[in-house]
Amino acid sequence: MPRPPGHGPGYEIKRQQIIDQAAELFARQGYAATGIAEIGQVAGLAKGALYYYIGSKENLLVEIQDRVLRPLLTAARRIAALDEDPVLRLRLLSQTLLELILARLDHIWVYEHDYRHLRGANRARLLRQRREFEKIVQDLLIAAMKTGAFRELDPRLAMLQFLNMHNHTYQWAKPGGEWNAEFLSREYCATLISGFRSPEYDADDLEERVRRFREREEA
Amino acid sequence: MPRPPGHGPGYEIKRQQIIDQAAELFARQGYAATGIAEIGQVAGLAKGALYYYIGSKENLLVEIQDRVLRPLLTAARRIAALDEDPVLRLRLLSQTLLELILARLDHIWVYEHDYRHLRGANRARLLRQRREFEKIVQDLLIAAMKTGAFRELDPRLAMLQFLNMHNHTYQWAKPGGEWNAEFLSREYCATLISGFRSPEYDADDLEERVRRFREREEA
């Protein structure tokens, strides 16, 4: 999406504001059911000015998807590259994913519901990024099998169970709900790991190892 | 002899056909992004005739939701009322749910994505039915805790894990995919039950008990 050339210093700030507001509307009503006029009203901008910032409605959708996928992939790549037990890395990835979901519930709604309104190159890029994330999870599961922590599972099915459990959270989570990302991650991972682990693997000290990892990181 | 007013014999058949076709379109493109004209074209009917069958677009959505929720609730109530171990009943419910999801993937897409386009009484009824299903699951989990099969869990969180795992399946399942409902149910339940069970509960004979139950039922 070509941005208009040459714009002042406040441009990007306002632009990001508008995307925020659009995300909230899209989440509540759906992308197709939300009008440009409505976004303009919430943003306090007439249509002409709105288009100066957003370029097109689909552009807003692209930006929202990016705001989900860019930090998600960045974090996932970093975690995957850590020199740690794969099970620990899965636990870290789980929490990061849930933090993103809970922090940006509206963005996730849009991400999960309206990606099908993207066309052409935008859609292709999105699907590529989704697949990359899925691969990172699947590779971690395979690594955990290699270390003997997990049984021999169908890696794709294990990955899908992992994603089922996490990604559906947006459907019922509420902003400021009773459970935070760390708690949910502990619960989800406890369930999943007890299902995936080999009989000899002892997961009881996982949370202790997570705590020690965090301490090291902060230092 | 004049026929009484109403609808002819072919009416209901054609009507069901149209709902099928609409479900497929809604699943692919979303409810809001699918036009009545498009449905008419697929159904091979002019707009007037189409409305003769459907009444309104929202009506189609209601029918699709009903096709999911009615058999789901009927089956769930029947299973919940069985005089069997709660864990066994959860396993049976899991498979029934997955059978419905895999058999009507497009209906489930619509069910999961577009219920928010329902208004008023239709919406209220839908939410009531959803809550009833959730309560059935949650009550089975509580029963399993009472028998000592499961640990003392937050019953709501356990129910949400159960539903996360199952309900997100529609996002990646494909018609005629490699895994059937029975296999997925076994895998999902293995994971969930190993996460939920108390140390002394032995789930190894669950599948054997499922098989014996089926044999009894058929008789």
Next chain:
Amino acid sequence: MPRPPGHGPGYEIKRQQIIDQAAELFARQGYAATGIAEIGQVAGLAKGALYYYIGSKENLLVEIQDRVLRPLLTAARRIAALDEDPVLRLRLLSQTLLELILARLDHIWVYEHDYRHLRGANRARLLRQRREFEKIVQDLLIAAMKTGAFRELDPRLAMLQFLNMHNHTYQWAKPGGEWNAEFLSREYCATLISGFRSPEYDADDLEERVRRFREREEA
């Protein structure tokens, strides 16, 4: 409007029933805002059968207009031809007009509001009949001037005052209202005649003369 050739004995009865029901709907909602489907529902007939009786929607309008104008003109011509004082004849015509208005309030609504939806020959015939009625009133007024009962008035303006007073009654009259046609006619005529009469004309015995005329008629 060509009626379908060859129909049984009940045809005309049912036809008249349908026109009654349509008149009521048209009066309440307006001709343009009333649908054929609605008429069919009230008549308890499917659309096909309805068209068998009515021919077309405009046809209904024509019939309703006829039901007003035909008895009105018949009565007006008869009264105009009476060998009586023109003032007495005006009083008789007034009451006849009001009887028709009060007896068929719904028909009058349609008559006053929706004649403009008629096209071509139907419209021309209607306007011709309306003008004939106006001419009868105007000629009676002229006759009353000739006998010296009324001052020298602009006959057209006098006629319009007469019609204003009577024809607007449908706007506020209610079925079974507190005033009947005879009372209203007396009141309206008292006002109009006291305005129109020449100083030497004494209208005080008019009602007495009306009573005597009625007695003679009945005999």
Next chain:
Amino acid sequence: MPRPPGHGPGYEIKRQQIIDQAAELFARQGYAATGIAEIGQVAGLAKGALYYYIGSKENLLVEIQDRVLRPLLTAARRIAALDEDPVLRLRLLSQTLLELILARLDHIWVYEHDYRHLRGANRARLLRQRREFEKIVQDLLIAAMKTGAFRELDPRLAMLQFLNMHNHTYQWAKPGGEWNAEFLSREYCATLISGFRSPEYDADDLEERVRRFREREEA
């Protein structure tokens, strides 16, 4: 300097033009039988732009009713509050009413025919205003009875006669017709007052008193 959001300077002018044009169409064809497309064509505007000005079709109807009722009520309240003989005030009100009718014949057509297409609050407000006008007339008639100018009449019936006589004028009056409001008011009031007055009341100098009142007012 960015203009604040809202409407530009030409907006209201064009808006009023469109309402004018719509009134003419509604008067000729009826509200229900006039399409938005037709209005747009006459206004030289595409549908989108038309809606930018009108909001909705019913809105047009509301505006037209307002254009009749607002000046009518304003004038009626002012006249009713005058410190003058009630008969004189009735005569002044009569002329004001006829001036409005003759000046805006098309608006009056719509006012008389299509108010029933208003819904909800719009309809309620209209009926309230109509009743207020009727009450003003009726109160003037009662006041005239109190001063002894008029006989003891049923005040409601007298009011209805007054309104019958005036309000039906739109049915036959033509723009630029041979009679102006002052003339018609004199004629109508002569008829009505001669019908309503008590024997001892002398109305012969009414027109002279009207003339003197006008002179005083201009000063």
Next chain:
DNA sequence: TATGAATGAGTATTCATTCAT
């Protein structure tokens, strides 16, 4: 930067009417 005005195709829905059975 921002506005108000305009477009034209698109929305869901209703209409009077026809006709084979």
Next chain:
DNA sequence: CATGAATGAATACTCATTCAT
């Protein structure tokens, strides 16, 4: 006589987008 099914144009209204100023 009467039905149910079908049509296709018409209904009021909304949409994302553009552009001169």
